[in-house]
Structure formats: C-alpha cells, structure tokens
Amino acid sequence: MTDLLTFGETMVSVRTARPMRLGGDAHLSIAGSESNVAIGVARLGHDAAWLSAVGNDEPGRLIQRTLRAENVDTTYLRFADDSFTGFIAFDQPSHDITRVSYHRRGSAASTLTASETTAAVESANPTLLHVTGITPALSDTARAATLAAVRTASAAGVQVSLDVNYRARLWSRADAATAIGQLLPHVHTVFSSDDELDLLTDASDPIADLLKTVDTLVVTAGGKGAWAHTKGTGSASDVHTVHRPALPVTVVDSIGAGDAFVSGYLSATLDKLSTESRLERATTSGAFCVTAYGDWESLPTREDLTLLSHSQGT
Numbered sequence: 179m180t181d182l183l184t185f186g187e188t189m190v191s192v193r194t195a196r197p198m199r200l201g202g203d204a205h206l207s208i209a210g211s212e213s214n215v216a217i218g219v220a221r222l223g224h225d226a227a228w229l230s231a232v233g234n235d236e237p238g239r240l241i242q243r244t245l246r247a248e249n250v251d252t253t254y255l256r257f258a259d260d261s262f263t264g265f266i267a268f269d270q271p272s273h274d275i276t277r278v279s280y281h282r283r284g285s286a287a288s289t290l291t292a293s294e295t296t297a298a299v300e301s302a303n304p305t306l307l308h309v310t311g312i313t314p315a316l317s318d319t320a321r322a323a324t325l326a327a328v329r330t331a332s333a334a335g336v337q338v339s340l341d342v343n344y345r346a347r348l349w350s351r352a353d354a355a356t357a358i359g360q361l362l363p364h365v366h367t368v369f370s371s372d373d374e375l376d377l378l379t380d381a382s383d384p385i386a387d388l389l390k391t392v393d394t395l396v397v398t399a400g401g402k403g404a405w406a407h408t409k410g411t412g413s414a415s416d417v418h419t420v421h422r423p424a425l426p427v428t429v430v431d432s433i434g435a436g437d438a439f440v441s442g443y444l445s446a447t448l449d450k451l452s453t454e455s456r457l458e459r460a461t462t463s464g465a466f467c468v469t470a471y472g473d474w475e476s477l478p479t480r481e482d483l484t485l486l487s488h489s490q491g492t
C-alpha cells in the first residue's frame with residue numbers, strides 16, 4: 179500500500195544559462211513530469227512510488243539515485259539493456275526564453291508495457307494513481323500501458339488523476355485528443371491548462387461537459403490563478419467552482435510549476451482536505467517552485483509552504 183503511484187519517462191537533463199552551442203558550464207540533473215510529482219508528494223510527507231524504464235547506463239543510475247535520495251520508491255524501475263535513457267536539453271537563447279530539445283524517441287521509457295504498469299498498480303495498491311498525457315505520446319506500448327493502468331486502478335477503487343501536459347513536439351493535438359479521450363472514463367481528477375481544454379472536449383460548455391465524465395476538473399491559467407470545478411449537488415448542469423489567485427512572486431523558472439501545483443493538490447487530497455484547501459496548497463506549491471531554478475529541485479517541503487504563506491501575509 180502506498181499513497182501515490184505514478185509512472186512515465188524521466189530523462190537526464192543538461193541545462194545551460196546561455197545558448198548551448200557556445201559551450202561552457204552546464205548543469206546535469208534529471209527531468210520528468212511524473213517523477214517531479216512523485217518528489218513533490220514525497221517532500222510533502224507522503225509515500226510515493228514511481229515506475230519507469232531507463233537504459234542500463236550511467237544516466238539511468240543518476241535518475242535512480244536522485245529519486246531514491248528524494249525518498250521516492252523506485253522498486254518498479256526497470257533497467258533496459260537494449261535501450262537508452264532519454265535526454266532533455268534546456269538552454270537559454272535569451273534571459274526570458276528557455277529552449278527545450280528532446281532526445282527520447284525509442285528510449286527505454288518508450289518500451290513501457292501494459293503488463294508492467296498493471297502489475298505495479300496491483301502490487302502497490304495505491305490510494306492515488308497519477309498519470310500524464312506525456313506517457314501515451316511516447317509509443318504505442320506506452321499508450322496501452324497508460325490506458326491499462328488507469329482502467330485497472332479505477333476498477334479497483336483507486337482515485338486516478340491525469341495532467342493533460344500536451345507536448346506539441348511529441349504528437350499532434352488530434353492524436354492527443356483521441357488518446358486522452360480514451361483515458362477520461364477511468365479518471366476522477368483532471369488537471370488542464372486553459373489552452374488544453376479543447377483537447378478534452380469540443381462542447382460549447384467544456385466544464386459542464388467534462389463533469390459528465392470526471393468528478394473534478396482543475397484548470398490553471400498562469401498569472402490568473404486556478405479553478406477547481408466539481409459537480410454541484412443539484413441538477414446535472416449544476417457546477418461548484420472554487421478559484422484561487424496566483425501568488426505574486428518573482429518568477430525565476432516556470433518549468434516544473436505545473437507538477438508542483440499537482441503535487442500540492444494531491445498532497446492535500448491525501449490529507450483529505452476540502453477542494454478549497456487542495457487548491458490553496460496547489461497554488462502555494464506552484465508559486466514556491468517558480469521562485470528558484472530547477473524542474474524539481476525547488477519543490478517545497480511543508481515548512482517551505484508555511485514560509486511562503488507567511489511572507490505573503492496569509
């Protein structure tokens with residue numbers, strides 16, 4: 179039994195503070211939306227397990243070691259002899275622009291299978307299963323692995339969350355809409371940015387339409403804050419909405435903010451807090467994360483969240 183199980187590709191990352199072509203100093207780390215969420219949830223005091231595949235290589239061992247050091251359970255990590263660990267390069271052509279290049283097609287994580295994800299769901303027996311729309315974009319087997327996992331989990335009474343996380347470099351909007359549409363009937367909570375909603379439904383009232391399928395729809399809109407929509411107690415079209423503004427912080431690095439937001443929300447879900455309090459922990463965690471560099475390095479602990487709330491006078 180674990181609090182949270184998640185799976186997806188974690189890559190080795192190399193980051194430079196200027197155009198990479200100029201060479202010079204680089205920072206070596208790891209990056210992956212689902213492992214970011216696992217680290218975030220673990221830092222907030224819960225048990226988190228993460229499943230993936232990496233190459234049987236040094237980048238793969240860096241990923242394993244980093245996640246273990248962050249108290250993430252890596253029991254379900256597979257080292258693939260015949261494949262390689264994905265690689266992501268971040269560089270900065272100008273102060274305000276971070277450029278991302280992926281080298282992940284055919285990587286070890288793209289060989290994830292349905293039998294390994296369903297076996298992990300059965301053995302970990304998590305309270306929450308979290309997936310993202312990145313995994314089904316990796317390959318046909320990874321897409322089947324995602325669908326099988328959410329189906330198995332929801333049939334077993336596990337609460338399933340999905341972060342849309344559309345990545346234009348990996349697939350078209352049409353392919354993403356089809357694959358994510360297959361997941362939705364097995365998902366309870368969806369995290370979507372406002373510009374991803376059209377991938378989930380083409381209805382004129384997307385929120386009411388999605389709440390026919392999922393229990394909670396959390397929509398983020400950067401500086402405008404976030405909304406959590408749940409079914410109201412009245413008629414089918416009755417929707418209960420909660421809004422939290424974004425905290426006014428200085429943004430240093432926005433990559434990983436979405437994962438910080440999700441980990442705050444899921445942590446408060448595990449603590450059985452109200453929708454309002456889930457959204458509050460999510461926005462505080464997201465705000466904390468953007469104030470320092472790194473996809474996961476700047477994820478907050480509980481103490482960090484208190485510090486930020488106090489500095490905002492709340």
Ligand code: CKP
Nearest residue numbers: 209210211433434435436437473
């Ligand atoms: O939506 P976020 O900025 O929170 O996601 C960031 C992660 O997995 C980052 O760590 C990167 O490796 C990725 O999303 C990705 O595959 O793009």
Ligand code: MG
Nearest residue numbers: 341343436437
């Ligand atoms: Mg995101």
